[in-house]
Amino acid sequence: METLVPVHPGLPLLGNSLSVARDPLGMFTKLHRQYGRIVRISIGGRNQYMVFQPEDVKYVLQENNRNYVRSPAFMVLKRFLGEGLLTSDGDFWRKQRRLAQPAFHRQKISLLAETMVQESAAWVNELRHLNLSRPVNISQSLMDVTMYIVCKTLFSTNVEGRLTGLSHSLETLNVLANRTLLSPIKIPRSWPTPNNIRYNRSRAQVDGLIYEFIHTRKQSGERLDDLLDMLMNAVDEETGEGMSEQQLRDECVTIFTAGHETTAVSMAWLIYLLALHPDVLARLRAEADAVLGNVPNGGKSPGLDSLPPVAAFRSMPYALQVVQEALRLYPPAWAMSRMALNDDQIGPYRIPKGDTVVVSPYLLHHDPANWPDPDRFDPDRFAEGRDKDRPAYAYLPFGGGPRLCIGNQFALMEMQILLTFFIRAFDFDLVNAASIRPKPLITLRPNHPIQVKLSARG
Template sequence: METITSPTRPIPVHPGLPLVGNSFEYLRDPLAFLRRLQQQYGHQRMVRISVGGRTTTLMLKPEEAKHVIQENNRNYGRGKSFAILREFLGNGLLTSEGDFWRRQRRLAQPAFHRQKLVVLAETMIDEAVAWVDRLEKSLTDKPVNISAATIDVTLRIVTRTLFGSSLGDQVDGLSSALSNLNHVANNAVINPIRFPRWVPTPDNRAFVDATNRVNNLIFGIINTRRQTSESRDDLLDMLLRATDEETGEGMSDAQLRDEMVTLFTAGHETTATSMAWTLYLLAQHPDVVKRAKTEINATLGQRDRPSTDDLRAMPYLSQIINESMRLYPPAWVMSRLSLGPDRFGDYALEANQGVLISPYVLHHDPASWPDPERFDPDRFAPESGSDRHPYAFLPFGGGPRLCIGNQFALLEMQALLSVLLHRFELRPVLGQKITTQPLITLRPKQAVAIYLA
């Protein structure tokens, strides 16, 4: 890579306070802060900010995002915030790098091939039908806590598709532990003061307790499965049997643990959150629900259960999911670290510099998305958006590190939505105010409630 010595112009710097930089602005409302930066510096394409004692460059346009995560991706490692995530996720696909990541990706990729997803989709559809049956039996004249309902069903789906069973009471402990770790990690990312893990702060005690619970459960499951030759149609079985075509080696117990924890976290919380946001939006847009129900009814007829082929034959449902993830992308920000210098037109970036790419910012850029706050699934109709930059929409990231479970997640949401909308009408709770809570994922801060009838 060329050595950069004389940039044409410096990267703009957003002014901040002594010592704390822009931390207060960021902590007050991260999404509003990033949107203000987009409005103020969008024409300059990038801006430097200082948060939590770290200076980083926020890329504001899809061309720069593509350069970092695709065109010159080998020059960008995981950002410093990933070191915190790595403490509890381990060295799984989300947090690992370099040759180790490439090997793990090769090992895991076959588990997510189309023919494997067809098998897993049957489990998703089973659980979707059972979920709607439970909702129907429990209906009252009160609104349904859809946030809790989507957490419940995605938890059931991820445990069955990962482990082949519901795990019983153990799954509640696993979900609780991982949720606690999520909060600890978020606190560590934004707090410039970090104590070593041996210091008994409340966060450190929570971290150690949750990590021990996760490890005991996952290693126990792996040990039990290694002792049997029984074949199962779940992701753990596929990963247990995976071997590297170059070396013939499989995954160690530690590698399996890291991948299972990563998949459990990603497959549970992000899908539940996306479902909650999607149903929140649908309840406010009866015209969209009417079109979706027309498509679902035409596809399913009198059947309550869709097939995998049915899910792929409902394009408007896919448009709804995409538009929901545009407005509320689960992975709302991604961090990288430049390994060497790089050039972006007139700007130069030095080595060892933090880089931020925010799908939330890119998804709300009026240059790519006119009237960006409006919920309009027709933005994703086949005939629209042909001139839109492909990196203006990054719900699952992009480049070589595109989320390995993206098709899994989309199939799951299609299964849940198709069965729910086939059975129920949706009505909003009048006066309900839902705001965003940008932690590791972009959650609703309040529980989403809707009426089902």
């Protein structure tokens, strides 16, 4: 029997757009508490069905995923990312996923993780040589090191000399895309507004760098152990085809953009949380010392020789738990949306063709029904066996179903390695803890860069 979806009241024409734009997390949390399972709101003149329960989320993302494609909101990202894995749909997406998947197998990640170890050690060395009497903008520092890591693992090169300009371009694209996403008025891309001019200039700078890397590799014919090589030489088993240059560009831009920004933001939140929880930090250091204590250098001293093997980082279960808990509290992809291709039902509720379903990992991760005392930082939630009674779709830091983020293991390994090097090298205190709040842009960022006072250890 069909049941009417409850509708949250809004303003004429604007619907709920202003409330969501002012405070998305607060508004969504209020809706969750008030309606429990599902509610219909209106944003930008479109009906949006927010679902709050893990079983309904599983239905949309997994069980009936072919009926739910990227919503119109993704057109904002598609302007920049093109038809990459994050924004494409249907048969084209399935083909691209088949082509890209081998590059992210565990064996390949282990190979790329060697680069993560080297770059993490270099990053710690650079921090040691700063004037540590002054606070360090750790948010920006993490943006820089994760960009170096993605450049090395994707292109076997770095962007020294162009880092500032590139970082500024990516930040501009992020801010303008988010502004467009939340605005009820959509300005045509072709209009020469100041924002469109800034957007196009920033995109051109990023595209220029990506195409430079692709063309240089094609002309050299060089084979390297990086993601670009794997993508360039991938062949679809069903069709025998590889990727066009445009497809290569789109996948590289997607990996390049998502592969550094989301990790950097998550790492900044992680350092913020550890500074507030010295007991967790002490336990984390004890595990790292026990595993790396017998490894020369072990990620603690400033030298770059005799770095610990990648396998050592897989022997730190508590470090992984700490990362997972930080991703629970502050999931970078805090909300996602899907459009119904055909009429459907979620439980007894009808979802009309063309309308959008919204899923919020942030709400799922803070639901006391599945996470007792949900705002508390407790890595033991992810200890072995603790998840046996928890719904699988109560935890979605990387999405779920067939569209689970292809780089999830890459990101987890990168965060563990960066974290281990950092906590063994430095003691740290927050400078601006009282002012930090989550700011939901396209990713869930801190509202201000996180500043820390560092002091070298040992």
